[in-house]
Amino acid sequence: MVSLIRTLRGHWEDVNWCALSATHLSTCSGDKTVRVYSALHGGGFSELPYSPLRGHDYGVHCCRFSPCGRLLASCSTDATTVLWSVSAGEPEAVLRHPGGRSAVRVCDFSPDGAHLACGAADGSLALWALPAKKLLCTSTVHEATVAACSFSPCGQVLASGSTYGDLRLWDLDLNPVHVEKNAHDLGVTCCCFSPNMDGGEGATIGLVMRLASCGQDSLVKIWSLLKTSTGGWKVKLLHTLRGQMAPVLSCSYSSDGQLLASGSVDKTVTIYDANNAVLLYTLNQHERYVTACAFSPTDAVMATGSMDKAVHIWRVQDGHSCQGQLTTSILIRQSIIIITNINGRTAAGQSRLMVADWSEDDVGAWLAEEGLEGLTDTFRANNIDGAELLAMTKDTLVELRVESVGLRSKVLRKIAELKGVSLCxxxxxxxxxxxxxxxxxxxxxxxxxxxxxxxxxxxxxxxxxxxxxxxxxxxxxxxxxxxxxxxxxxxxxxxxx
Incomplete structure (x- = not known):
């Protein structure tokens, strides 16, 4: 079960990134600011007195908390990454990217907090030593923008993704150790490691980890990374997730590695069972592209950010622990309905239905999904199935005694959205x-x-x-x-x- 518990509207431009620590939420935006909220135990998410942070001259693309939560890093088009004290809201250092001219698009802390990696629009990566705040080394990925980077949970390897579509693995001297060409057609937008190192095939030889990536090809992919006996890395594509219909801009693992969330240009947030590659939930409360998603490292909480300038806070309570109970839930995604049980297996014979093929029960489920559950009994009493739903007009709703003008307009608007998708x-x-x-x-x-x-x-x-x-x-x-x-x-x- 996923429920929306809070919406934050502090930014006046697109929200570009969200980050959660055990105690705080941070968001950044094209409005040049970073905002910081208290997030103790998934509570009220009140903005701190020193927020917003105003240390950048241009839009802020990414923000990350250090593993201990003491530092917050933010990077910007102004070619800098600022390290902030979370307790005081004051800048502790301004790290100017090598060359000092290219927008810094993404950053990430190593799991031990000893390093900070930054990727820029000129295709360069920079690795900084902490707490000395000293530049250790740099490397370049052709002329492509580095749009994604993530440290592995073991801290031995850094993954990066570029607008050329390649995924690359680097050691801590920024020497390339593996290149996965054309991982995403038209470009990688985000990547993140699962926090767990599993004991799958080959674990006796070396470390086995999972990396999620997403891109302009509207796909989310899950990769297996195996450390070989020679010290290299073997990368294998495990799953391709197709739950969204437009470029996917962000992805994030839950703290236990069981769930994987992604945000897309189609305005949806999807949540998958990361182990079985099954779509569990589709959330459509954002009004524009979803640019950011992040799970809390301690609570069952997720934050998502969008070009609608809003940050949604969600309570995520997954049903997989329900002792094998097979409660069927209907997950509606635009004109396609997918019926699954809480263990993630698709119900036989009900895998994919176009709107015209919906049953009366499917229409009832759609009404509930769109907040129109008050019409369920009326529609059921009049045997409204998918075909009847698509043919519905204002006069039909009047005949059904839907007297509220606003309610009739909302129903017709939602039906128009369905028609737009089914005609695609x-x-x-x-x-x-x-x-x-x-x-x-x-x-x-x-x-x-x-x-x-x-x-x-x-x-x-x-x-x-x-x-x-x-x-x-x-x-x-x-x-x-x-x-x-x-x-x-x-x-x-x-x-x-």
Whole structure:
């Protein structure tokens, strides 16, 4: 069971990252600030008196707590990583990235707190020694932006992901020890290690760990990393998770490694059984792209951040411990419904249903998911199944004695969303925005020659260092030209439907 327990709205620009320690929550944003909240025992999440922290000149891309929780690192387009005292809210050091000109996109502390790794838009990695705050070494990943980095739980290896789509493993001298080319088509956006080192196949030879990664290909992947007898690393793809329909921007393991969460451009947060690669929950309370997700290291709490400027706090109480009880839950994700039991196995014969094939019970479950459970009895009494739902109009709702104008409008709006999704297979691909995979309303042509929804490409440019979503190459200009011809074609097609 997952429940929304709190929404924080302190930022006035996109939320780029969330981080949780045993006692605090930190969030950062394009508004140049870092905000810090008390999170003792998953409590009230009250903002601390010294928050927000204002040590950056430009947007802040990432924030991380040190393992002991004493330090908070934040990195920014201003080419710096600031180390903050969590107790005082004062900067302890400003680490300027080598070269001093490239945006720092991501950072991570080693498990023992002795190192801090930082990745930048120019493709460089920097490793800093703590507490001396001394630069130890640097390395470069071609000309691709380093968009992701994560230390392994053993602290022996650092994983990084780039906009070229490669995953790389590094030792503590930043020597490359493995490269997984084309791990994600069009680029890696985030990666994270499971906190556990399991005893799977090959454990007698060396360490076995799991790494999750996500990317622009709308996929989340789980990899097995095996330390070989020669000191190298063998990497194997274990699972490919397809629970989201647009680029996946963030991923995070729970503190016990049993759950894996991800946030996507499709505005959803998904939670998987990480061991069995089964989708457990889909959360759709954010209004725009979900850019960040993080689990608490001590409590059953998760934080998610979005371009809607909100941070949602969730209570996550997984049902896997219920002594084998097979309580069926219906997980609805846009026009596809997936029926699973709490042990993660798909119920026979009920794996995937389009809206038109929904039963009356499926419609009832959808109403409950959308907060319309008050209409369940009315719809059931009138035998409203999926086909009837899609054909529903204002007059139909009046006949059903849904008297509230607001309620009728909400139902029709939710049905329109279902129709938009169910029609997607028949929509010409050139009418869909390459970023959101939604039908474009205001198509514009970018410098890479591709057409995008204006709002989507504006957000992309502001958060992706002016790279092309399709080629990952720098955009020569950020000028966007309205594509009137395409807009007219989409209008004619929509009318014909």
């Amino acid at each position: 297979p028949g929509v010409p691909d050139e009418y869909l925005c390459p970023i959101t995979r939604e039908l474009m309303k205001e198509p514009v042509i970018a410098a890479d020659g591709y057409s995008y929804e204006r709002e989507a490409i504006d957000s992309w440019i502001n958060s992706r260092n002016r790279s092309s979503p399709m080629t990952n190459l720098p955009l020569r200009t950020t000028l966007l030209t309205p594509n009137h011809t395409l807009k007219m074609a989409i209008g004619r097609w929509s009318t014909s439907q």
